[in-house]
Amino acid sequence: xxxxxxxxxxxxxxxxxxxxxxxxxxxxxxxxxxxxxxxxxxxxxxxxxxxxxxxxxxxxxxxxxxxxxxxxxxxxxxxxxxxxxxxxxxxxxxxxxxxxxxxxxxxxxxxxxxxxxxxxxxxxxxxxxxxxxxxxxxxxxxxxxxxxxxxxxxxxxxxxxxxxxxxxxxxxxxxxxxxxxxxxxxxxxxxxxxxxxxxxxxxxxxxxxxxxxxxxxxxxxxxxxxxxxxxxxxxxxxxxxxxxxxxxxxxxxxxxxxxxxxxxxxxxxxxxxxxxxxxxxxxxxxxxxxxxxxxxxxxxxx
Numbered sequence: 001x002x003x004x005x006x007x008x009x010x011x012x013x014x015x016x017x018x019x020x021x022x023x024x025x026x027x028x029x030x031x032x033x034x035x036x037x038x039x040x041x042x043x044x045x046x047x048x049x050x051x052x053x054x055x056x057x058x059x060x061x062x063x064x065x066x067x068x069x070x071x072x073x074x075x076x077x078x079x080x081x082x083x084x085x086x087x088x089x090x091x092x093x094x095x096x097x098x099x100x101x102x103x104x105x106x107x108x109x110x111x112x113x114x115x116x117x118x119x120x121x122x123x124x125x126x127x128x129x130x131x132x133x134x135x136x137x138x139x140x141x142x143x144x145x146x147x148x149x150x151x152x153x154x155x156x157x158x159x160x161x162x163x164x165x166x167x168x169x170x171x172x173x174x175x176x177x178x179x180x181x182x183x184x185x186x187x188x189x190x191x192x193x194x195x196x197x198x199x200x201x202x203x204x205x206x207x208x209x210x211x212x213x214x215x216x217x218x219x220x221x222x223x224x225x226x227x228x229x230x231x232x233x234x235x236x237x238x239x240x241x242x243x244x245x246x247x248x249x250x251x252x253x254x255x256x257x258x259x260x261x262x263x264x265x266x267x268x269x270x271x272x273x274x275x276x277x278x279x280x281x282x283x284x285x286x287x288x289x290x291x292x293x294x295x296x297x298x299x300x301x302x
Contacts, residue, residue, distance in 0.1 A: 006211060007246040009239060015199045018187075018234040022224045025241070031224065034264040034271070038068055039290050045301065047292040048176050050074060050215070051100060052275040054256025057110065058087045059284045060094045063277070068290050071301065072175060073100035075165075076256040076275055077108025077184055077219035083193070084113070088161045096164040102175055103165035106182035107194065108219040108257060113158045114169070114184070115193035168217065170208055177296035181213045186220030186257060187237050194219065199239065206243040214293070216250040219257050226261035226274025244270060252291065262286045 014021035043049035049070035055078040056063075067073075073095075080087035095103050107114040159167055166173055168182025184194040185205045196202045209216065220237050221227035222244050227236030235258050244253055245267065256276040265272045271291070277284045295301070 006249075009203065009206070009242045009246055011199050011203065012238040012242065015238045018198075018223050018227075018236055018238055019232075021238045022234050022236075025238075026224060029245075030266070030268040032266045032268065034266060036264055036287060036289055038287060039292075043070060043292055046295050048072060048178060048295060048301070049290065049292050050252075052076065052254050052273055052289045052291075053277045054078065054219075054254075054274075055108070055259055055276040055278045056091075056284060057081050057278055057282060058090065059278065059282065060091065063284050065287065067098055068288055069099050070290065071101055073098055073103040074180075074215075074217060074254055074275070075103070075105045076217050076254050077106050078110045078256060079105065079108075080110055083111040083158070085158065085161065088113075088158060092162050092164050095162075104173070104180060104182065104217065105162060105165040105167050106217050106219060107167075107169065107184040109184075109186060109189055109192035109194055111184070112193045118193045170205065172210065172213065176301065177299040178214045178293060179210075179212060180215045180217060181209055182217040183209070184219050186218075187235070189235070189257075198237070202237050203239040203243070206237075206240055209243065209248050211248060213248055213250045215252045215254065216244065216248060217254045219255060221255045221258055221261060221274055222253065222272065225253075225265045225267075225272035226255065226263060226276075227258050228261055229258055230260050230280055251293070254289075264289060 012021055050072050051068050051070040052074045054076035058081045079091045170183050172181035185196050187198045188195045222241035223236035223238045227234050229235050252271050254273045259276045259278050260280045261274045262276045263274055273289050275289045277286050279285055
């Protein structure tokens with residue numbers, strides 16, 4: 001078997017216009033849409049079953065279906081509405097009720113309290129706006145401003161409330177010989193957490209992803225896969241797509257963030273999973289996405 005050819009990734013000339021970038025890039029690769037089906041049979045002993053969800057936004061009590069059983073549960077971020085401690089505790093208790101042996105969680109842009117840089121930067125950027133407070137500064141229906149939330153939560157220890165999972169933030173874990181890596185960042189998307197400017201800032205995070213990852217978990221979609229918003233523009237990251245395809249080349253890439261992008265696609269080599277549970281109207285009706293991975297030689301479930 002020949003080794004995969006790895007390429008260094010640079011900044012795409014159309015990085016600031018992902019819709020235009022995709023029009024160019026899409027001419028050079030496949031885009032296959034795959035059906036989402038829940039498994040009807042138990043997982044086989046020589047396979048590991050992954051159950052993927054994302055963007056539940058503290059609406060787990062509104063989920064009307066049973067979460068499929070499996071070996072590893074993945075949540076790709078935005079498990080809260082705004083990162084309040086009570087939301088994190090509720091989510092952690094829900095994780096503890098799931099039957100999966102391992103639970104992997106990353107943060108998303110709604111986990112304000114998880115982004116260590118967000119608190120200081122938010123207050124600095126909004127210092128002059130305090131006297132002209134508008135509804136745009138409120139988190140609708142949440143009852144608090146972002147200032148209130150960040151003042152009430154110590155961003156240094158919020159992760160300690162996630163006791164029923166493995167929390168990944170620009171780091172990885174190996175389970176059953178399968179290597180996973182998680183990262184919460186996305187191109188700038190409103191005044192939320194884990195935002196980066198397109199281009200070099202985003203690429204600086206993707207450069208940290210090791211080459212030998214089997215399953216990559218990010219909050220943001222890569223360009224062209226599960227990233228089409230209702231207005232018809234693309235929200236995915238060009239440099240993430242190039243990093244995934246040209247260098248990392250995982251078997252699966254799991255993400256969320258763009259609710260209307262829910263579903264599974266492939267470029268013929270990598271399977272891309274937008275596992276957003278909530279739809280565009282924040283109704284948690286999208287089914288979990290499940291896939292099985294063969295056990296690597298020398299590993300057993302026990």
